[in-house]
Amino acid sequence: MEFKSEYKRRQDEVERGLEDQMEILEGKIPSELYKSMSYSLMAGGKRLRPVMLLEFSKFGSWDYKKAMPLACAMEMIHTYSLVHDDLPAMDNDDLRRGKPTNHKVYGENIAILAGDGLLNYSYETMIEGMASENPGYVLALREISRAAGVKGMIGGQVDDIKNEDVNIDIKTLDSINERKTGALIKASVLSGAYFSELDQDKIKNLEAYSDKMGLAFQIVDDILDVTGDVEKTGKKSGKDLENKKTTYPSVYGIEKSRKIVDGLYEKALINLKKAEADTEFLVKLTSFLCSRDY
Amino acid sequence: MEFKSEYKRRQDEVERGLEDQMEILEGKIPSELYKSMSYSLMAGGKRLRPVMLLEFSKFGSWDYKKAMPLACAMEMIHTYSLVHDDLPAMDNDDLRRGKPTNHKVYGENIAILAGDGLLNYSYETMIEGMASENPGYVLALREISRAAGVKGMIGGQVDDIKNEDVNIDIKTLDSINERKTGALIKASVLSGAYFSELDQDKIKNLEAYSDKMGLAFQIVDDILDVTGDVEKTGKKSGKDLENKKTTYPSVYGIEKSRKIVDGLYEKALINLKKAEADTEFLVKLTSFLCSRDY
Numbered sequence: 072m073e074f075k076s077e078y079k080r081r082q083d084e085v086e087r088g089l090e091d092q093m094e095i096l097e098g099k100i101p102s103e104l105y106k107s108m109s110y111s112l113m114a115g116g117k118r119l120r121p122v123m124l125l126e127f128s129k130f131g132s133w134d135y136k137k138a139m140p141l142a143c144a145m146e147m148i149h150t151y152s153l154v155h156d157d158l159p160a161m162d163n164d165d166l167r168r169g170k171p172t173n174h175k176v177y178g179e180n181i182a183i184l185a186g187d188g189l190l191n192y193s194y195e196t197m198i199e200g201m202a203s204e205n206p207g208y209v210l211a212l213r214e215i216s217r218a219a220g221v222k223g224m225i226g227g228q229v230d231d232i233k234n235e236d237v238n239i240d241i242k243t244l245d246s247i248n249e250r251k252t253g254a255l256i257k258a259s260v261l262s263g264a265y266f267s268e269l270d271q272d273k274i275k276n277l278e279a280y281s282d283k284m285g286l287a288f289q290i291v292d293d294i295l296d297v298t299g300d301v302e303k304t305g306k307k308s309g310k311d312l313e314n315k316k317t318t319y320p321s322v323y324g325i326e327k328s329r330k331i332v333d334g335l336y337e338k339a340l341i342n343l344k345k346a347e348a349d350t351e352f353l354v355k356l357t358s359f360l361c362s363r364d365y
Numbered sequence: 366m367e368f369k370s371e372y373k374r375r376q377d378e379v380e381r382g383l384e385d386q387m388e389i390l391e392g393k394i395p396s397e398l399y400k401s402m403s404y405s406l407m408a409g410g411k412r413l414r415p416v417m418l419l420e421f422s423k424f425g426s427w428d429y430k431k432a433m434p435l436a437c438a439m440e441m442i443h444t445y446s447l448v449h450d451d452l453p454a455m456d457n458d459d460l461r462r463g464k465p466t467n468h469k470v471y472g473e474n475i476a477i478l479a480g481d482g483l484l485n486y487s488y489e490t491m492i493e494g495m496a497s498e499n500p501g502y503v504l505a506l507r508e509i510s511r512a513a514g515v516k517g518m519i520g521g522q523v524d525d526i527k528n529e530d531v532n533i534d535i536k537t538l539d540s541i542n543e544r545k546t547g548a549l550i551k552a553s554v555l556s557g558a559y560f561s562e563l564d565q566d567k568i569k570n571l572e573a574y575s576d577k578m579g580l581a582f583q584i585v586d587d588i589l590d591v592t593g594d595v596e597k598t599g600k601k602s603g604k605d606l607e608n609k610k611t612t613y614p615s616v617y618g619i620e621k622s623r624k625i626v627d628g629l630y631e632k633a634l635i636n637l638k639k640a641e642a643d644t645e646f647l648v649k650l651t652s653f654l655c656s657r658d659y
Contacts, residue, residue: 179454
């Protein structure tokens with residue numbers, strides 16, 4: 072089957088999972104809050120993190136559908152971070168996924184609370200789903216909570232704020248990328264791997280895979296901020312230059328950055344194949360992520 | 366022993382628990398983020414919720430100290446909600462617990478992320494502490510996650526925003542209070558009760574107790590907003606009148622509001638005593654909460 076339709080099928084599955092989670096809240100919370108949460112959560116998007124999480128949850132003998140609460144939670148965490156990131160006091164963005172940002176539609180106060188709501192609901196969702204007998208579920212939950220936290224994504228966001236108007240070296244930049252974007256990508260891979268109860272060696276390999284993927288994903292994002300088409304990316308381009316941010320393209324230029332992505336892709340594939348499982352779709356996904364134009 | 370010193374001893378225990386949790390992060394997250402989180406979390410405060418949670422965790426045969434991660438998490442959740450609540454886009458407050466609010470010191474962007482960080486760290490803390498063999502721990506975790514969420518506290522905050530410049534009836538006001546303040550108070554009681562593995566009848570009684578206590582606590586807060594001394598409360602008075610908010614004092618006046626608190630107190634005590642446990646301290650605590658001047 073072609074990659075696009077294979078991806079679409081998985082994306083739709085996540086979409087239904089998210090719809091189910093939101094349906095639980097409908098009519099039970101203030102309608103403005105419900106609308107604001109739905110507006111950002113159901114705004115499309117690639118659903119990359121939950122798709123990856125579910126895919127790695129198929130490696131073991133457990134029914135991967137039991138990992139759906141983890142997958143949905145991952146997307147809620149990603150979405151809340153975007154809603155808060157777009158706020159006037161943060162990046163002050165007007166456009167996200169091709170639509171006005173949450174606070175532009177619902178106001179700053181509701182956007183803050185909708186973000187808080189999505190973060191909290193991600194945990195409610197994961198905790199409700201914990202009935203599963205799979206001991207890997209709790210390990211996955213722990214992995215996600217760490218990645219989303221101050222040692223992971225939130226810490227990366229704080230350091231990223233300081234990465235404006237200043238020159239930082241590549242080591243610092245890598246450390247920011249690793250946490251700001253890499254942490255959730257890595258947690259998507261590893262929480263799936265924990266759910267599948269893979270052994271330590273395989274988990275180490277997938278950790279190496281996800282480290283490379285996370286960095287490649289961020290570099291492609293930064294390249295798209297320079298070369299991207301707003302019609303395709305759904306967000307304004309040229310922001311990094313405007314904010315004088317250090318990025319791979321700002322340091323190495325576009326062409327060399329692309330070569331670095333290619334190198335990461337090759338190495339990531341080697342690690343992925345060591346998983347000794349059906350990685351056919353994941354190989355295509357990895358290739359797509361490194362060559363995407365949105 | 367006198368109530369004050371009994372309370373102080375418990376408060377200090379919580380203080381040490383919170384210090385331990387923050388120490389784990391020291392040097393491992395961006396220093397500005399660490400300072401901002403500590404600033405609000407370690408700013409004193411009554412520590413009412415964790416003190417209650419631990420007290421109700423003593424009712425069963427489990428070592429109540431194993432409930433410390435839940436207690437700390439409860440205070441982190443309470444604190445993050447205050448940090449976000451004080452933001453310019455929300456209540457725009459300058460003073461909290463007698464000190465400048467978080468965003469006044471660290472800026473809005475860091476305050477938003479510190480709030481997010483505290484919320485996420487509350488779950489990390491609870492999940493790390495889950496090693497315990499006590500099946501009541503997970504029920505407590507679930508109770509807390511629901512209370513903190515959009516059906517609980519966050520939903521109450523959204524409806525509370527709309528309770529400005531408009532007249533709402535007592536039923537709507539009660540529903541806001543139940544969620545905005547009551548949900549976390551109730552969860553402090555119930556999560557302790559779950560941790561103690563109390564039977565359904567006792568839990569029902571404690572639910573009734575906490576419903577009354579939560580409402581009484583909020584009415585006392587609203588009375589203090591009218592009559593309180595900033596030196597004691599640590600926050601500006603007269604805000605509800607300024608924002609034309611409907612409260613018990615605005616509807617019934619101070620004297621009748623105090624009588625309502627007395628009535629709730631009497632009823633709460635009857636429910637509390639049905640717990641058939643050592644409630645000596647809790648009786649004094651309930652009395653204090655209904656008659657406090659800060």
